[in-house]
Amino acid sequence: MTDDRISHYLCIGCPLGCRLEVEEDARDTIVEVRGWSCKKGERYGRQEHTDPRRMVTTTVGIEGAALARLPVKTSQPVPKGQVTEVCRLLRTLKVSAPVRMGDVVLADIAGSGADVVATRDLS
Amino acid sequence: MITGQATQLKGRYDVVVAGGGPAGLAAALGAREQGAQRILVVDREREAGGILWQCIHAGFGLHHFKEELTGPEYAQRYLEQVLEKEIDVLTDTFVADIDRDRRLKLMTGREGIRVIEANAVVLAMGARERTRGAVRIPGTRPAGVMTAGFAQKVVNLHGYLPGRRAVILGSGDIGLIMARRLTLEGIEVAGVFEIMPHANGLSRNIVQCLHDFDIPLYLSHTVAEIHGRERVEKVTVAPVDAQMRPIPGKAWDIDCDTLLLSIGLIPENELSRQLGVRLDPVTNGPIVSSGMETTMDGVFAGGNVVHIHDLVDFVSQESLLAGRNAGLYVTGNRPPTDNIRLSPGENVAYCVPHTISSERPHTIYLRVRRPMEKCSIRFGTVLEKKLSYVFPAEMVTLTVQPKFLENFHGDALSVDVVAR
Ligand code: SF4
Numbered sequence: 001m002t003d004d005r006i007s008h009y010l011c012i013g014c015p016l017g018c019r020l021e022v023e024e025d026a027r028d029t030i031v032e033v034r035g036w037s038c039k040k041g042e043r044y045g046r047q048e049h050t051d052p053r054r055m056v057t058t059t060v061g062i063e064g065a066a067l068a069r070l071p072v073k074t075s076q077p078v079p080k081g082q083v084t085e086v087c088r089l090l091r092t093l094k095v096s097a098p099v100r101m102g103d104v105v106l107a108d109i110a111g112s113g114a115d116v117v118a119t120r121d122l123s
Numbered sequence: 124m125i126t127g128q129a130t131q132l133k134g135r136y137d138v139v140v141a142g143g144g145p146a147g148l149a150a151a152l153g154a155r156e157q158g159a160q161r162i163l164v165v166d167r168e169r170e171a172g173g174i175l176w177q178c179i180h181a182g183f184g185l186h187h188f189k190e191e192l193t194g195p196e197y198a199q200r201y202l203e204q205v206l207e208k209e210i211d212v213l214t215d216t217f218v219a220d221i222d223r224d225r226r227l228k229l230m231t232g233r234e235g236i237r238v239i240e241a242n243a244v245v246l247a248m249g250a251r252e253r254t255r256g257a258v259r260i261p262g263t264r265p266a267g268v269m270t271a272g273f274a275q276k277v278v279n280l281h282g283y284l285p286g287r288r289a290v291i292l293g294s295g296d297i298g299l300i301m302a303r304r305l306t307l308e309g310i311e312v313a314g315v316f317e318i319m320p321h322a323n324g325l326s327r328n329i330v331q332c333l334h335d336f337d338i339p340l341y342l343s344h345t346v347a348e349i350h351g352r353e354r355v356e357k358v359t360v361a362p363v364d365a366q367m368r369p370i371p372g373k374a375w376d377i378d379c380d381t382l383l384l385s386i387g388l389i390p391e392n393e394l395s396r397q398l399g400v401r402l403d404p405v406t407n408g409p410i411v412s413s414g415m416e417t418t419m420d421g422v423f424a425g426g427n428v429v430h431i432h433d434l435v436d437f438v439s440q441e442s443l444l445a446g447r448n449a450g451l452y453v454t455g456n457r458p459p460t461d462n463i464r465l466s467p468g469e470n471v472a473y474c475v476p477h478t479i480s481s482e483r484p485h486t487i488y489l490r491v492r493r494p495m496e497k498c499s500i501r502f503g504t505v506l507e508k509k510l511s512y513v514f515p516a517e518m519v520t521l522t523v524q525p526k527f528l529e530n531f532h533g534d535a536l537s538v539d540v541v542a543r
Contacts, residue, residue, distance in 0.1 A: 010326050010327065010329075010330045011327070012327040012330055012331050014185050014191075014327075015182070015185070015325050015327060015433065015434055017325060017326035017327045017330075054331065054335070055181050055191075057179050057180045057181055057193055058179070058307060058308075059179060059278075059279055059282070061282065066169070067280050067281065068280070068281050068282040069278075069279060069280055069281065069282045071176075071179035071193060071194075071195045071279065073179075073181065073193055080335065083307070083335075084307065087307040087308070088309075091308070091309070101195075101196060101199055119179065119193045119195045119196045120176070120195035120196065120198070120199050121199060
């Protein structure tokens, strides 16, 4: 077992921040994920090693509300490389009040398959 | 908008909660759960929910709701529960004073000054950010120097960007979160500077807020000087020596128009001080019993006003307990007084609560003074718990069951974190 077959990650699944080790065999197949304290960490290790994804939270403009910005999130994690693009696309989006928590403000952003949903009521 | 306005302010309440952030909302629910009748939450902002509305990132609620929520979702869910339980929420109102007879002087947006009486009070005023004055950075006093939380508020609620190129001093969680937030809004973050040799925020935030965006973190470094007449033009940064003084020969300048400070929170205890409850000089918050009662009869406290928490879930949990005990107090069911004092010993900065009872299980929160690996927490000789590491930035939580105290007859327990 040589060290270059082991990759290190820090699980971001919860504030505990377990230190993970992902071990691959000679054909780049994951043989083991170690260091997690719960199953979510094992899944995260595999995912992070093969296809890292992040939830995106940002704001969009809102008209006719007491505040200028409405907080939103993606309905599911998007590929890490798309995070910046998602935020850039949302920067100019404007919705109208009232909005309810959970409302979809934009479907399938940047072809990621994730919807953008409001994270609060705002009127 | 789900702002709750008390329809008609009553003259007397069972429980009045000062502060409508996550601590105050949980406390009100706890008081209701234990049968308190008339409950009022007072908040100075336009809507209750506190800092959560501007914490638009995810990471809240894993303990309490068993799912990962954003700050606004967490606030809204709590607020909905509070309003469902017919708890009065009075916003745009400032608690100006509380006296020993638990009379509260309120300055309300609508009705001017009102005095109300409470059978029990819960202090839930939270905390505020430390500012430039707390760390005395030399240099000019231009615009563009602000706390990370203030920047968060203007960006996330009002849609203003604080500048074009920022430096962040301090690696607290709010600073890390803002490093990512500013980057995603198109502001360049030149780096995060931390005077301590270790980061102050959660490791997950170092990864997902800094590493993900290649933002450098400089440990054992600080901002040595601020330059600029009207607006910040640049800052001088430098590594620090063992006494945490900048080493001039190794300093360099960074062009920027914004300096964010993420250098810690201070419990907001002006009201507590006026009222005369005793404060712990280490936490800067009230000394509390296991029922979160302060040194003053019928006055309870929970959340960041007592000590600074890392996670809102713990704020809610502790304040729920404060509220429950306020409820027990007003219904005449207050549990027997604590009989054991906890005293922070080796590598323990503080413990909350300050006293416990040998008859009930307790959750104890503590903070260590310095990092340590492979160590144990010792409660006198009655209990020892192994930990793989401890870190000043991470609060240690542990539960003490009454069975461990069965054969303990003393009145004080020393709490120590020692190497194994
Ligand atoms: S492995 Fe589980 S416990 Fe550890 S950080 Fe990930 S989610 Fe949290």
